[in-house]
Amino acid sequence: MKVLVPVKRVIDYNVKVRVKADGSGVDLANVKMSMNPFDEIAVEAAIRLKESGAASEIVVVSVGVKQAQETLRTALAMGADRAILVLAADDVHSDIEPLAVAKILAKVVADEAPGLVIAGKQAIDNDMNATGQMLAALLGWGQATFASDVAIADGKATVTREVDGGLQTISVALPAIITADLRLNEPRYASLPNIMKAKKKPLEEKTAADYGVDVTPRLSVVKTAEPAGRSAGIKVASVDELVAKLKDAGAI
Amino acid sequence: MAVLLIAEVTGADLALDATAKALSAAKAMGPVTVLVAGAGIAGAAAAAAALDGVTKVLAADDAAYAHGLAEPLADLVVGLAGGFSHIVAPSTASAKNALPRIAALLDVMVLSDVTGVVDADTFERPIYAGNAIQTVKSSDPVKVMTIRTASFEAAGADGSAPVEATASAGDKGLSAWVEDKVAASDRPELTSAKIVVSGGRGVGSEADFALIAGLADKLGAAVGASRAAVDSGFAPNDWQVGQTGKVVAPDLYIACGISGAIQHLAGMKDSKIIVAINKDEEAPIFQVADYGLVADLFDAVPALTQKI
Numbered sequence: 001m002k003v004l005v006p007v008k009r010v011i012d013y014n015v016k017v018r019v020k021a022d023g024s025g026v027d028l029a030n031v032k033m034s035m036n037p038f039d040e041i042a043v044e045a046a047i048r049l050k051e052s053g054a055a056s057e058i059v060v061v062s063v064g065v066k067q068a069q070e071t072l073r074t075a076l077a078m079g080a081d082r083a084i085l086v087l088a089a090d091d092v093h094s095d096i097e098p099l100a101v102a103k104i105l106a107k108v109v110a111d112e113a114p115g116l117v118i119a120g121k122q123a124i125d126n127d128m129n130a131t132g133q134m135l136a137a138l139l140g141w142g143q144a145t146f147a148s149d150v151a152i153a154d155g156k157a158t159v160t161r162e163v164d165g166g167l168q169t170i171s172v173a174l175p176a177i178i179t180a181d182l183r184l185n186e187p188r189y190a191s192l193p194n195i196m197k198a199k200k201k202p203l204e205e206k207t208a209a210d211y212g213v214d215v216t217p218r219l220s221v222v223k224t225a226e227p228a229g230r231s232a233g234i235k236v237a238s239v240d241e242l243v244a245k246l247k248d249a250g251a252i
Numbered sequence: 253m254a255v256l257l258i259a260e261v262t263g264a265d266l267a268l269d270a271t272a273k274a275l276s277a278a279k280a281m282g283p284v285t286v287l288v289a290g291a292g293i294a295g296a297a298a299a300a301a302a303l304d305g306v307t308k309v310l311a312a313d314d315a316a317y318a319h320g321l322a323e324p325l326a327d328l329v330v331g332l333a334g335g336f337s338h339i340v341a342p343s344t345a346s347a348k349n350a351l352p353r354i355a356a357l358l359d360v361m362v363l364s365d366v367t368g369v370v371d372a373d374t375f376e377r378p379i380y381a382g383n384a385i386q387t388v389k390s391s392d393p394v395k396v397m398t399i400r401t402a403s404f405e406a407a408g409a410d411g412s413a414p415v416e417a418t419a420s421a422g423d424k425g426l427s428a429w430v431e432d433k434v435a436a437s438d439r440p441e442l443t444s445a446k447i448v449v450s451g452g453r454g455v456g457s458e459a460d461f462a463l464i465a466g467l468a469d470k471l472g473a474a475v476g477a478s479r480a481a482v483d484s485g486f487a488p489n490d491w492q493v494g495q496t497g498k499v500v501a502p503d504l505y506i507a508c509g510i511s512g513a514i515q516h517l518a519g520m521k522d523s524k525i526i527v528a529i530n531k532d533e534e535a536p537i538f539q540v541a542d543y544g545l546v547a548d549l550f551d552a553v554p555a556l557t558q559k560i
């Protein structure tokens with residue numbers, strides 16, 4: 001079974017985000033970029049399926065700017081077999097909307113015919129939590145989102161999902177889309193030899209136009225602003241003082 | 253302009269708080285029809301009909317909707333979508349699962365976690381773990397969105413809208429429910445509690461989380477946790493507060509042994525009063541805390557529990 005894993009290049013989760021002075025968005029020039037953490041978990045899940053014999057090939061895909069090559073190379077160094085870069089923007093500040101990404105991915109799926117797609121549940125830049133579900137819709141496939149455990153057998157995936165009240169287990173007929181939550185696994189680091197080897201793995205370049213997908217956004221940004229700030233209050237010296245302050249404030 | 257609000261149903265019951273908060277946001281967009289989908293949901297439909305300002309309740313009572321599977325729910329909503337300009341749901345795990353699917357089937361974008369309604373086409377939502385608030389204008393014919401419940405007050409319950417049964421759209425069987433592991437609790441729900449007491453990695457073990465729970469129970473509070481506490485197995489996943497967990501805005505949030513990573517702050521920084529108990533005076537949580545206590549939580553939390 002072939003497994004397809006979409007990966008996104010995003011601001012590194014440790015970087016302090018700065019809103020651009022003109023309100024057009026967040027400043028991404030010269031900041032550290034990394035693979036979206038949830039996508040690392042998705043890549044790791046695919047590698048483990050390959051290691052267990054449930055998967056035979058892992059194809060990683062990124063939709064975005066040329067620099068997303070680096071993200072794909074990281075996935076190849078972790079253990080993916082080949083990569084497809086779909087160029088859809090020139091400016092690092094343009095975020096391709098989940099709907100357009102899903103449309104492109106649906107075309108890639110039509111070409112590649114994977115038995116399973118594993119995506120991250122959410123990108124930590126636009127925080128949309130949408131691409132996997134949208135892709136499932138466009139393909140008419142089943143979906144198992146927010147996965148914390150995945151088992152593949154008999155043409156089905158049995159997936160435990162993190163939901164509001166606890167955990168839910170469902171089974172989805174393959175092919176299907178799974179989206180990875182934080183506790184699915186702990187992604188490995190790529191070793192230096194594997195980073196070297198990844199440079200020789202195939203990376204194919206396409207464009208959104210090759211797939212005939214219009215990536216014009218449906219949502220236009222009116223403005224981007226800093227959230228209302230919160231300033232530090234006071235330090236209390238003891239539990240008694242804390243209790244007194246909370247009583248004064250009517251909080252308890 | 254007409255709004256279809258998808259009610260949050262837990263088991264067969266209406267999740268009143270989440271639905272009533274999303275209703276407040278929905279009412280700003282037009283007259284609201286509420287869809288209640290589930291199995292044996294007559295009571296839930298009646299509860300939705302009692303919410304203030306609801307025009308009509310559509311009740312889809314079918315086993316296909318019993319477990320909130322996204323595929324049958326999406327097919328149902330798409331079948332009902334004609335005539336609605338907005339399709340709205342509270343930002344719960346089940347809505348985050350289904351709404352993007354619905355949006356894609358309608359060939360429109362989804363707006364996740366809306367925190368403000370500017371006008372019928374323009375909405376505010378947080379991005380980058382709440383480090384920026386973006387105002388976006390949708391050019392789609394139908395706006396499909398989830399509403400961040402912590403940003404809206406709950407609508408009242410003095411209404412009496414008519415309830416109409418709506419036909420099931422069936423189940424194509426793409427996915428099937430196997431089991432739920434949901435812990436029953438007498439504590440208030442995390443997302444609607446007036447007080448939340450949260451523990452982090454500093455709590456150190458599942459057994460010691462009893463200290464956090466003890467303080468919570470004394471205060472009638474819900475219990476929350478950081479990702480590190482959940483990852484370490486100290487607390488269940490549904491207690492996680494943050495960018496990728498639950499977003500809460502209680503009157504009082506007490507963070508114990510939590511450093512205050514940006515991803516955690518994303519889920520609690522709109523709380524009215526924040527208390528931090530941490531032994532490291534440099535911990536970033538103190539930068540957002542109204543009252544900070546530099547102390548070992550193993551001393552401070554039991555003392556606090558005893559003194560209030």
Ligand SMILES: Cc1cc2nc3c(=O)[nH]c(=O)nc-3n(C[C@H](O)[C@H](O)[C@H](O)COP(=O)(O)OP(=O)(O)OC[C@H]3O[C@@H](n4cnc5c(N)ncnc54)[C@H](O)[C@@H]3O)c2cc1C
Nearest residue numbers: 452453454478479480494495496497509511516531532549
């Ligand atoms: C993609 C992604 C998503 C994430 N989503 C979330 C999320 O939704 N929610 C979330 O919380 N995190 C999230 N995180 C993780 C986040 O970055 C932090 O790692 C996490 O919040 C840290 O948890 P913590 O504060 O409990 O642990 P730590 O950062 O290890 O802090 C522990 C604190 O406890 C204090 N302490 C230790 N012992 C004691 C004691 N005896 N008494 C008092 N204080 C003590 C220490 O001084 C320290 O400040 C996410 C990360 C990523 C990459």
